Amino acid sequence: MGLKSRAVMVAGAGIAGIQAALDLAEMGIKVHLVEESPSIGGRMPQLDKTFPTNDCSMCILSPKMSESVRHPNIKIYTTTTIDSVSGIPGDFTAKIVERAKYIDQEKCVSCGLCEEKCPVKVDDIFDMKLRKRGAVSRYFLQSIPSEYTIDPHNCLYLNKGVCRLCEKVCPAGAINFDDKDKIFEINVGAIILSGGIDSYDPIHLGNFGYRRYKNVVTSLEFERMLSASGPLGGHVVRPGDHKEPKSLAFIQCVGSRDENINHNYCSSACCMFAIKEAMIAKEHIKDLESTVFYMDIRAFGKDFDKYYEKSKDKYGVEYIKSKVSDISEDDDGNLILKYVYENGDISHKQFDMAVLAVGLQPRKSIVNLSKSLNFKLNEFGFCRSDTNLPLATTREGIFVCGAMNGPKDIPESVTAASGAAAETLKFLRLERQDISAEKDAVQEKDVAGDRPRIGAFVCHCGINIAGVVDVKDVAEHARHLPNVEYAEDLIYACSQDCMNTIKERIKEYDLNRIVVAACTPRTHEPLFRETITEAGLNPYLFEMANIRDQCSWAHMNEPWLATVKSKDLMSMGVAKARELKPLKRLPIEINPKAMVIGGGLAGMTTAISLAEAGHEVYLIEKENELGGNLRNIFFDFDSDPQVLLADTISKAESNELIHIYKNAIIKKIDGFVGNFSTTVTGNNKNEEISFDHGVVIIATGADEHVTEEYLYGRSDRIVSQVELEDILKTRKFPGTRKPKNVVMIQCVGSREEGKMYCSRVCCTKAVKNAGVLKNILPNVNIYIIYRDIRTYGFREKHYSELRDKGAMFIHYTPENKPIVELVNEKDTDSQVKVTVFDPIVNKNIEIQADMLVLATAIDAKKENIDLVKMLKVSLNTDGMFLEAHVKLRPVDFATDGIFVAGLAHCPKDCDESITQAKAAASRALTFLNKKAILAEGTICEVNDSRCTGCGYCVHICAYNAIELDPEKGTARVNDALCKGCGACVASCRCGALDLRGFTNGQMFGVFDSLEMTNVIDE
């Protein structure tokens, strides 16, 4: 294999692409992040809220977007498509085409004047055509990059040769109609596909009247309606008459689970999506009725069922298990839904609006992409990947993540993205990165002991600020503030020549603190910090006053008040700057080894991934053999789990970088990210082994629930699904004759009070085992008694196949559970009588079963609590490990350097465990692949003489960054773990803690300056 390039192309910059790029970049790999649309972000920016926490989607995404645009190892190409890929794995050459943007991205200041004046109005794609935008526009408000682009299909000048209005109004002279498409040839060793999916267009399903009836919208359109930054400003109204709807119908499975359109798969996310929208809509409109029409509610993810229950109990969302056959409209635009219950009964109900839960489908472009990159698609047109290799395409060197190879929700996409990054690193093999090699260009000036000499600069931002605020007046005001040595107004503070001016003034006036009143520090602080560093100042001797985004743009009609406010913001900025101190980011050494706790499928997979990336791993297994729960699984649809098990064990055992400790008990774990030290006892209980490592991965698995329900344990004819696997393998059925009737009961111990979660795998397992049973005994009658069949994703196919084979599915509710009795208990041919209410025939039916199979829940391990104590991580209410963020940090903990994978996190299937195991490896590698990491500059510090050691801060810190010094009894901050939130500082009565960069002194300085602010003389 010719490994010529160690760069990677990530194709598609949605959340999956962004995550994959960030992980790779942190491992030290150069990433070309290629995106077709004008902004990175993908689908997430279109979402208002995310389930199951109702976090604002944009709020959680934007830090990751900013991080990727700032990362020195990531190069972003937007409006860019892949033309072709040549070469061989390890040495690809990708030809990519960046469409002409017609706006000089260096000059554009994103003021939006061009769009305001653009005479063309076209449908806004981002806002689902619910609003118009100009032919020159920004993709969405928080786009990254934030610059505007011209849409060549709609621009008057580019099509008809007249207009050029934007050119006239642009204050920055950024419009460039001579711009051409740019072609780049990039050499990459590997490619990650993260191109995402499209949603199904319900125009093809005439019965729902989409586009014919104005008040029928798709779930994504409705999401934009709910969004506060969306076209309706978050005020939900009917598109037809702009009246507030009083009733909403959510129609599930539109374009999913539908064989007629070759969508015989479940889109996996739409149930939760609808539950969320039904709830959020009720928050928007008082007394709104939300009704969901569904076949099965598939709330199979972590904490999803609690969310579903909450929607019923707390929000009063109604759920009707039925199939909507069609929608008609009355003269007032109201919709009449016709729906069919399971038993064939037909009903009608009127609603003000209907939301179609449109399914997910592959993007059209995937067909050409698969040809030019030479990878295969599956039967539904998604990228094909194998159950045991869920992140690989059919082509070597090309990996896949996100929803491109099957419907996924956000955390699954993020997990897959990290997993794909680990696979890529393994493929490329890269040495550990040495951060000390970073250049220290300019000698930093020592300002200790010097009085503050502040330079204040006020930016016009063309007319963005100066058009509203009297910037000369603000500069004059600044000039008279205490400690200000110099003040000046600048046309574009962020332009290269103004940056040079600032540098010159620093030298000329011997300035040692700089305040810039301009746009937002969120985007421009890094730039200005870099500038003052070049002039020899510590980057932290800088402060910004936000007089554009939070002033001139927000008070456009009150120029005088905006000027008063700008002066105040300048005063406050100067007050803080006076107290600023230089800060350093100190390196923290990282031990390159890892410890993986748990030798099941997830643990072994993580260990192998890390070892194959060149890292030593200590793999700790409590039992005397590896394999965990996989040892009890004998059947799968397309592969043999026992082959997977044997392969994985042999890979783990044969890799000399993996040190396996069986029968091992962890006695002690000390330390923190990069510097852990652990003691275990192995086979010989008296012998203690200690080793150092840089990270910890928790993969301790879960237990099968032992039920007391349904007479389990009273007869060998009543077994669990896991026990059934063993029976199917040995073909030793209970009793003397082969079973004729087999009953399966689902949700035994799941989705109930006290254990309100779905065990996720049991529906698929029942379908799978029923299929195997049918193969062995073609005449057997199988009855599956279920609450919701949750065969999400491509598993749906197997469910419908089993139905076609004649298996009976009977729906039950927890209020009306099936009743199990033993008949002829003493007899060798005893039977199990199952009585259940069958909603299809609307009465109780009795089944004389030869076997009763219980789908018992997956339980969290009780021993988890030991690790919680040792590592100070958290569990959720179900006893499963609680990740740092359920959406965007699904394998991390809040404490750096500790990760989770497999069943320890929540119930999941083998392929999902493999993916998550690789994701955990990837996140670990972002640390392990560096010799050292840099601590933040803005972190907490302790004044020992003030500290009483009361320990409040220790309890308060969410990152376990504080402990009490055993000698001195005072608090001690771990620089590596502190995230600089300052919660401890606020909790400290003694004033012993302080947060660098936001010290009490700095804050008080600002507060003291307040007295002179907001004073308006009439």
Next chain:
Amino acid sequence: MLQELKDTVKKLISEKKVDIVIGWKRGTLPGSASPLFIQTQEDADELIFDSTCRNNLTAYLTKDKRKMSKDYKKTGIIVKGCDARSVVLYAVENQVKRENIFLIGVPCEGVYEKKKIRAAVDGKEILGIKKSGNAVTITGRDFEIAVPDKDVLSDSCIYCRYPDALEYDVFIGEPRKEVDVKDEFAAVKEFEKKTSEERWEYIKSEYSKCIRCYACRNVCPSCYCNECFVDQNNPQWIGKTPEMTDSIIFHLIRNLHTAGRCVDCGSCVSACPAEIDLRIMSKKVEKEIKERFDYTAGLDINEKPVMATFCEHEKQDFIMS
């Protein structure tokens, strides 16, 4: 009971189980008590325990410079209900090691508020104070009157729910068990009924009396910071003169600093020379903590500090979402 107390202390000293016992002795002024530091058997003879034993002596524990020293033995201390709760607080907040403290628990019938006693005799000079039954006899040069206890007990004691030391190594006397207090937050509830203007006027009128002597802080068992925020320079948290707004800030921040930590011993009220109604705000905070987190300070030595703990089910009605 007093004899038993003395015997116990003497035994502890003689057996060298502790190297010091802190208790009370008769004070110089009639009806007052002073701290007594007992290091010898003879010292113990000075011991008293009655309704004049006002001070919460546990404040000395945190000021003990030897507490971190390796050859530190044990300190014995006589504790009423509120005092014992302070020790629990110290243990929770790592200020003492519980095993280093020998707690001699006593039942408390409440302590007299000297301001109330003075008021009962219209400020006349008092020569003697004697408790008899549920009343106190106050004698002066030309008078002798009996006042019912309830008129002269400290407010903290009238509403005290935990008069017995709940945490102790030895308990002397007959426990009073949990007493039935009608409504310890009655005054707060009355206060809450006022309009915000009325409340603000009250706060202003009370705290503007403050002369910033910090006696309240100095006697407070929960105020053990090495350097109180009001004394800190660089940065200076608040102005140091008795300017009204600074005084209000001082008191309200002190209320917040003692939130979930105040054991309502009443020491601050007793110490205040300006007779500020300090208890209204401390009780208000206590009520909030009780209602929001179902927590009372100093009851459970194994419970984490309430203000340093977050539970998902806690009320978050102050957050708009």
Next chain:
Amino acid sequence: MKEWEPKILALLCNWCSYAGADLAGVSRMQYPANVRVIRIPCSGRVDPLFIMKTLQSGYDGLFVSG
């Protein structure tokens, strides 16, 4: 004389609310100019004293968001 208007101070978390205030500006949402914003790293940084100081300095209201 104009109607009385309160002076408001906002303490905004850098990661969410401060970004939200930026977004309001980017969207050209107009709101009264009598609010001053202080950027903080997390709403957890807010010491009770900050609130008192704000009121002491003559502000009428305080908005903590994060």
